[in-house]
Amino acid sequence: MRIQRIEVSLVQGKVETPYVTAINPEGTTEVPCIILRMQTDTGLWGIAESNPYPGFTVESPQSVMQVIRHLLGPAVLGMDPCNIIALHSRMDAVVSGNPFAKAPIDIAAHDLMGQHLGVPIFRLLGGSVRDHIPMIWPIGGGAPTANARQATAKISEGYRSLHVKVGALHPDVDVARVQAIRKAVGAGIPIMIDANQGWDRSTAIQTIRRLQAFEPSMVEQPVPAWDIEGMAKVQAAVNVPISADEVLDSGHRAVELIRRDAARVFSIKTGKMGGLMRSRQIAAIAEAAGVPCFVNSMLELGVSVATSLHLAATLPNLVDHGHALMSNLRMKEDILVRNSFQYDEKNILIPEDCKGLGVQIDEEILDRRTLDRFVLKI
Ligand SMILES: [Mg+2]
Known part of the structure; x- marks a missing residue:
């Protein structure tokens, strides 16, 4: 062929x-x-x-x-x-x-x-270790009251974890946003925070220490992607796992992050890592080091979601809350034919009998x- x-x-x-x-x-x-x-x-x-x-x-x-x-x-x-x-x-x-x-x-x-x-792609990657994956819902900007309303609405729709973007606004506002969301959804709903490189080292440490009162599950990419030493210093200074996203684009970076204890969660995106083979390798490096993976997304359509779903099906070391397999649902229109995915509540199901991506x-x-x-x- x-x-x-x-x-x-x-x-x-x-x-x-x-x-x-x-x-x-x-x-x-x-x-x-x-x-x-x-x-x-x-x-x-x-x-x-x-x-x-x-x-x-x-x-x-x-x-x-x-x-x-x-x-x-x-x-x-x-x-x-x-x-x-x-x-x-x-x-x-x-x-x-x-x-x-x-x-x-x-x-x-x-x-x-x-x-x-x-056979489905997940079989080519070693086979599935689960039949469904819970989806997380992302919350971008906005004021604390609007964020609280949005969080409550999404939880009542059935989502069981939230992904909150911070770092664009003053840290006082971001802390108030996370506080309002936690108050609205109560304990027991994991909230992950994503700063998208928005802070320097001192701001990151101070802000994450304040956010700890609202029990975030992890804080993703608090400092610029180039500052691996800064990430290690932030990780050492706080009691929340730091997740590596923008910085983590190769197996070499994965090894460096582990060696420096700069991240205790790896954020996996198949595009960022050069495809399925490299993503699987990076997830295996994480598994060998005892680091769980968060299956993340870009702003993407259904073909990318399907790709991440096949990969996620095979990973034994996933973070124990929702994953970003909902990106097509936040777009006005997907390019896939209707009903390309099966859901059970806000869980996305692993396709059982497709061929390839399916x-x-x-x-x-x-x-x-x-x-x-x-x-x-x-
Ligand atoms: Mg991120």
């Missing part, structure tokens, strides 16, 4: 409610996503999505399009998609880094291999939302 055609589309996603983070305090509404499709000489089509987000990532949707078009795509055309380690070696030989450009090729290759063998794109929606597109072929 050989890869003979690669189609890449830049697709405009829209978030239902502007999403406020320390990276974009104005709130994000338009989210360009990359959809990649790869056809083999046997007629199979593999699909994948990638979600670079400038500010969070070094890469951008435009850079990912260019890197695939001129470097990665030509390098992997003609290769067997089942030789995933060889695919990565070839990709690494033509360009270093660029995980959000490499990820969709890795993911589409896994989809093709799963279809070729007639999701199908709605061609009309893809066409309507496509901003730019190119095709490579042998």
